[in-house]
Amino acid sequence: MYAFGLITSIKSTITRVVDKCNGWLQSSGPLYYKGLYHLFYQYNPGSVVPGNKTWAHSVSADLVNWLRLESALDRTEPYDAKGCWSGSVTVLADGRPAILYTGADDVKNQAQCIAFPSNSSDPYLREWTKPSSNPVIRPDGPGLTPNQFRDPTTGWTGPDGQWRIAVGAELDGYSAALLYKSEDFVSWSRVDHPLYSSNSSTMWECPDFFAALPGNTSGLDLSAAIPNRAKHVLKMSLDSCDKYMVGVYDLEADKFVPDNVVDDRRLWLRIDYGNYYASKSFFDAKKGRRIIWGWANESDSSSDDAAKGWAGIQALPRTIWLDSDGSQLLQWPVEEVESLRRNETNHQGIELKKGDMFEIKGTDTLQADVEIEFEPGTMDEADAFDPSWLLNTEKHCREADASAPGGLGPFGLVVLASDDMEEHTAVHFRVYKSKHKHMILMCSDLRRSSLRSGLYTPAYGGFFEFDLEKEKKISLRTLVRPWVFFLLTHSYHSCVIIRQRCSNSHGSPVQIDRSAVESFGGGGRVCIMARVYPVALVDDRGAHMYAFNNGTTAVMVSQLKAWSMKRAQVNVKKG
Numbered sequence: 354m355y356a357f358g359l360i361t362s363i364k365s366t367i368t369r370v371v372d373k374c375n376g377w378l379q380s381s382g383p384l385y386y387k388g389l390y391h392l393f394y395q396y397n398p399g400s401v402v403p404g405n406k407t408w409a410h411s412v413s414a415d416l417v418n419w420l421r422l423e424s425a426l427d428r429t430e431p432y433d434a435k436g437c438w439s440g441s442v443t444v445l446a447d448g449r450p451a452i453l454y455t456g457a458d459d460v461k462n463q464a465q466c467i468a469f470p471s472n473s474s475d476p477y478l479r480e481w482t483k484p485s486s487n488p489v490i491r492p493d494g495p496g497l498t499p500n501q502f503r504d505p506t507t508g509w510t511g512p513d514g515q516w517r518i519a520v521g522a523e524l525d526g527y528s529a530a531l532l533y534k535s536e537d538f539v540s541w542s543r544v545d546h547p548l549y550s551s552n553s554s555t556m557w558e559c560p561d562f563f564a565a566l567p568g569n570t571s572g573l574d575l576s577a578a579i580p581n582r583a584k585h586v587l588k589m590s591l592d593s594c595d596k597y598m599v600g601v602y603d604l605e606a607d608k609f610v611p612d613n614v615v616d617d618r619r620l621w622l623r624i625d626y627g628n629y630y631a632s633k634s635f636f637d638a639k640k641g642r643r644i645i646w647g648w649a650n651e652s653d654s655s656s657d658d659a660a661k662g663w664a665g666i667q668a669l670p671r672t673i674w675l676d677s678d679g680s681q682l683l684q685w686p687v688e689e690v691e692s693l694r695r696n697e698t699n700h701q702g703i704e705l706k707k708g709d710m711f712e713i714k715g716t717d718t719l720q721a722d723v724e725i726e727f728e729p730g731t732m733d734e735a736d737a738f739d740p741s742w743l744l745n746t747e748k749h750c751r752e753a754d755a756s757a758p759g760g761l762g763p764f765g766l767v768v769l770a771s772d773d774m775e776e777h778t779a780v781h782f783r784v785y786k787s788k789h790k791h792m793i794l795m796c797s798d799l800r801r802s803s804l805r806s807g808l809y810t811p812a813y814g815g816f817f818e819f820d821l822e823k824e825k826k827i828s829l830r831t832l833v834r835p836w837v838f839f840l841l842t843h844s845y846h847s848c849v850i851i852r853q854r855c856s857n858s859h860g861s862p863v864q865i866d867r868s869a870v871e872s873f874g875g876g877g878r879v880c881i882m883a884r885v886y887p888v889a890l891v892d893d894r895g896a897h898m899y900a901f902n903n904g905t906t907a908v909m910v911s912q913l914k915a916w917s918m919k920r921a922q923v924n925v926k927k928g
């Protein structure tokens with residue numbers, strides 16, 4: 354058995370070049386319009402710290418390769434003097450898109466503002482106009498706090514044909530998705546009750562509200578008629594993560610009613626159990642699916658961000674749908690990502706006994722997409738599940754370490770491993786017996802992901818309930834990904850996306866970045882986005898990648914496929 358090494362030495366060998374400070378980003382509103390995907394994102398020009406937000410704008414024909422355009426919204430008016438903050442885009446009945454965003458004034462009081470394309474026949478939507486009617490929604494009415502009132506959702510229409518949106522707010526000190534109505538999308542009035550509120554938390558940021566049909570991977574367009582058996586999902590960003598509730602939209606009461614009201618918000622379902630925040634979803638009319646897109650901030654120090662000249666990346670866009678019993682969301686990277694796959698490696702029937710490691714060779718381990726199916730020989734040895742673990746899954750992942758044998762698991766994948774395993778990231782499962790089915794723990798353990806000190810390196814984790822007797826196999830997909838959706842700023846545009854061996858204008862190497870490990874367990878039941886900053890691999894000797902089992906029970910890898918990934922073109926500037 355390979356003992357996963359503890360960090361014994363601290364090295365910091367990354368070559369850093371201080372260049373112009375570029376930007377800090379986070380998604381605002383994705384959209385499909387006239388054959389192009391648009392991503393608008395929170396962007397601080399000239400600095401890598403939050404502040405002075407504008408709406409930067411990139412477009413893509415395939416969700417993989419991106420072109421950066423001029424910014425869509427800048428801080429030009431008194432009502433958005435301190436920032437054009439998050440919001441969303443809605444395609445109106447006449448086909449025109451409208452941006453609703455939060456304007457923060459000079460004291461950071463917030464109001465919702467609107468903008469329309471100056472020329473809506475331009476598929477690039479390059480220029481936007483803020484009408485004089487702004488701000489269109491002020492924090493008026495009982496219970497509101499002017500600096501806790503932001504992030505309007507995409508609009509939807511009710512049975513009366515009127516538009517509705519939700520706005521994240523603190524209402525009487527608690528969290529709420531406030532409900533507003535409008536005939537024309539410009540004049541809004543507050544409905545006397547929120548879409549939903551909860552006294553289990555304070556301010557919800559970036560609410561998202563959408564409908565989905567259980568067991569159907571197709572998405573629903575909220576502006577169209579919603580079938581009766583559809584469920585609704587309310588997503589909110591709080592506690593540094595994106596959580597959600599599944600329920601029904603009571604049209605008569607104009608309220609969201611969750612299927613289960615859980616008082617302890619530590620137990621709320623999560624979109625992602627790692628570094629993932631402020632996600633927004635949209636209906637992709639091209640392929641009839643719903644796509645959710647989130648942002649991952651740096652776990653690196655802000656001085657390193659300044660040295661790199663950028664901070665924050667987009668996670669992969671993910672197709673999102675409800676499982677067949679309508680109880681939880683499932684997610685999978687959009688199929689377009691697979692167009693980057695090269696050199697498939699394929700193995701079947703690998704038995705992993707306790708302590709075995711199988712090295713995956715023939716793949717660019719620094720830029721890879723791996724899919725594995727693990728099939729336990731027997732489930733008899735699975736340890737008993739303790740529901741109290743759900744309250745702190747990170748703590749449980751720290752205790753249930755990849756090298757600590759359990760009855761069934763840990764088994765999984767080790768990526769970005771140095772020759773001596775001093776540096777590596779382990780993504781793994783443990784199977785527990787619960788009252789009914791099995792409870793599967795998935796961890797993405799970053800504690801040994803870098804030999805550098807001062808990084809945030811937690812052991813992320815999430816549980817999912819699984820009928821292992823029926824399904825037999827547990828799947829894992831992990832993308833080791835320095836290559837896509839880092840939204841480059843203008844001064845690095847010539848480096849395309851991967852800054853590996855990329856030079857700045859002085860010809861010096863820019864920091865090598867292998868900073869994302871994004872994993873999908875149990876067919877997308879638990880997703881974990883992680884930022885890693887390995888240093889042992891800096892001289893490009895490559896990294897190792899292994900499938901492993903450290904549990905007492907043998908597991909069969911019934912299928913293992915791995916691909917090297919081609920570089921995407923991201924934020925190449927349009928000439």
Ligand SMILES: OC[C@H]1O[C@@](CO)(OC[C@H]2O[C@H](O[C@]3(CO)O[C@H](CO)[C@@H](O)[C@@H]3O)[C@H](O)[C@@H](O)[C@@H]2O)[C@@H](O)[C@@H]1O
Pocket residue numbers: 379395403404405406435436438439440455461503504558559630631
């Ligand atoms: O960004 C400017 C500046 O404002 C501060 C608060 O005074 O941050 C504003 C909020 O920023 C974050 O909120 C979200 C979601 O991440 O980001 C958008 C703004 O970019 C906003 O619309 C969203 O709610 C943050 O999570 C909140 O806690 C902040 O209040 C300050 O931190 C920044 O320097």
